[in-house]
Amino acid sequence: MEATRRGGITRRGLNGLLAGTAALGGIGVLAACGAGTQAGGDTPLDKKAAATVRYMTWWPLDRAGTIDTWKADLRAEYPNINVDTEIITLAEYNTKFQVMLSSNTAPDVVLHNSHAQTRWYDTGGHLDLTSYLARDKMNLQRDYALMGTEIWCGKTYALPMDADPNAVFYNKTMLAKAGLKDPWADGKGDWTLDDMIDMARKVTQDTDRDGKIDQWGIAWAYTHPSHVAQFIWTQGGDIADFGNMKYAVDQRASMDAHQQIYNWLAKDKLIISAADTTAIQTAYNKTNPFRTGKVAFHVRAVADVRQNAREIGNEFEWDVLPFPKAGPGKPGIPLVSGNPHSITKESKVAEAAYQWAKHIATGKGQEVLARTQSLPALKSKQEVFLTTPPAHVKLFQEVYNKPYGIHFRHHFTNDSWDIYTAAVNKIYAGETPLQAGLQEANRLMNEKIKIGDCSPYKGMAIPIKPK
Incomplete structure (x- = not known):
């Protein structure tokens, strides 16, 4: 089981980067991290290619078991993809993620702060996944219970995780x-x-x-x-x-x-x-x-x-x-919501990052979510969760x-x-x-x-x- 580490930047480093954010002006140069051969939106990743994907989440440590299961299942298909988890809090999310983007230290995949993420859609911070989904024949609007911003202004910027009605x-x-x-x-x-x-x-x-x-x-x-x-x-x-x-x-x-x-x-x-x-x-x-x-x-x-x-x-x-x-x-x-994942646009391991987010959003990943956490967004896997009480x-x-x-x-x-x-x-x-x-x-x-x-x-x- 891989260790989960908290935070991707020290407090001293954060303070220094905050001072530099204004000079960089908004997003500036977007982050790139990790290494590995990438295929792009038209060609699937070579399963032998090596890559390290940095994954930022606000999920607390008591949910680490679910993340570790996702990692193990992904490695079964892509043995040379490693996922490093960085935990932050929602309270620090907006400032910290902006600083990371502006200073070229952003993670490759992020679990949304869904009430702020559109700012990084509109300012070029996230990868448009439309071609990836077309390549893999994924239809979000047909097959998923959506939270409302996965598709924004005609482009798909996020892959669903959970449904939260x-x-x-x-x-x-x-x-x-x-x-x-x-x-x-x-x-x-x-x-x-x-x-x-x-x-x-x-x-x-x-x-x-x-x-x-x-x-x-x-x-x-x-x-x-x-x-x-x-x-x-x-x-x-x-x-x-x-x-x-x-x-x-x-x-x-x-x-x-x-x-x-x-x-x-x-x-x-x-x-x-x-x-x-x-x-x-x-x-x-x-x-x-x-x-x-x-x-x-x-x-x-x-x-x-x-x-x-x-x-x-x-x-x-x-x-x-x-x-x-x-x-x-x-x-x-009733109100419905959810928490999808997005990929930073300038990630050097964009295809591997996409495979990680896709794994969470599709069959096996959604089954794990249903068994261990809550209602998955993928409609075909919701019955796995619906066996739990109450009546x-x-x-x-x-x-x-x-x-x-x-x-x-x-x-x-x-x-x-x-x-x-x-x-x-x-x-x-x-x-x-x-x-x-x-x-x-x-x-x-x-x-x-x-x-x-x-x-x-x-x-x-x-x-x-x-x-």
Whole structure:
């Protein structure tokens, strides 16, 4: 098993390179690393060719086993390709990757920070894989559950890895103790937003009678615009105008939705606050509030499935429901996401790098992901994952057969989200009027939008309706 090393640059080196980034101006000369004979997009790699591929990922060390299995399987086909793994954090990703590109020290393959990677598409940092995929007869749009930026302005810059659709995890034991009907009792799992809120009201309680709520109805990322968007999409609105590349947080549908969330959070206490989340996770030694057994419903993604199983164990019974509908003709619209891989454009081992990313994205690599981590993006391998608990885990696969939404991404998505988070925290704390706060946040968020020369979402409307 190969060792995984953390970071591709020392702190001292990073500080020095940061000083030089401005002088280099943006991307500058892109990185090249490793050695080996390359075939290019038209000719497959000679399987005897030697190459070292530098692979940058933000996956933590507890996922190293999956990466090591991928490496071993790749070597079985390409015995002279070595993959060196460099681990960074998402917090340092944007600055560090830019510095590496500008200083000719970039890795060959990177796991995306998917909310920033388009800046390196549009500034020439990543390899257009269109000819590679044509050569290998890979059809991403037909065969994969996509996250939305693999194909950007008519070019393919990324190979899929996982699919990360959202749904609603729920505590069956808590509902049963409260005498509430399980939405799956009739085998349909058909429920509405009103159903969720009604049940949330009945389970939100001060169970130990000390004057403080200690059991909540809902855990929801209420300071994240895309997660709040699920509620807005379901009501027929949006938080962004994709076609015109601008946020719409200040529109009436958004205002109404945020007012409702304010009521559920600040007035009714149905949604657990960030402070209470931290407190119960610490008290119960869990990594999210649902796993403590103190929350009935958790709006979250499929990536939580295996960790839920590990942390919950036999403490309570749980399952998953679709995002609730608003009513007849208004289906629940969940968020989907994912984490693809891209290749740096000037890599000296581009073909070997492509083979590494392709291995992760295709048959054997996707099976390994399904067995050890989460739902693979390759549709034909999703059944490998769907044998795991809970009972209705297949629901996550079915998300892609119905209308759904995606993140509104641009070069500085994370910066726009930071503005939104700060604004709604003040609104929900009663420090800023809701309308004025959202209007100002919308203005500032739009100032952060940067894209290249094309209109990447031209003609797109949310929800996306599968053909």
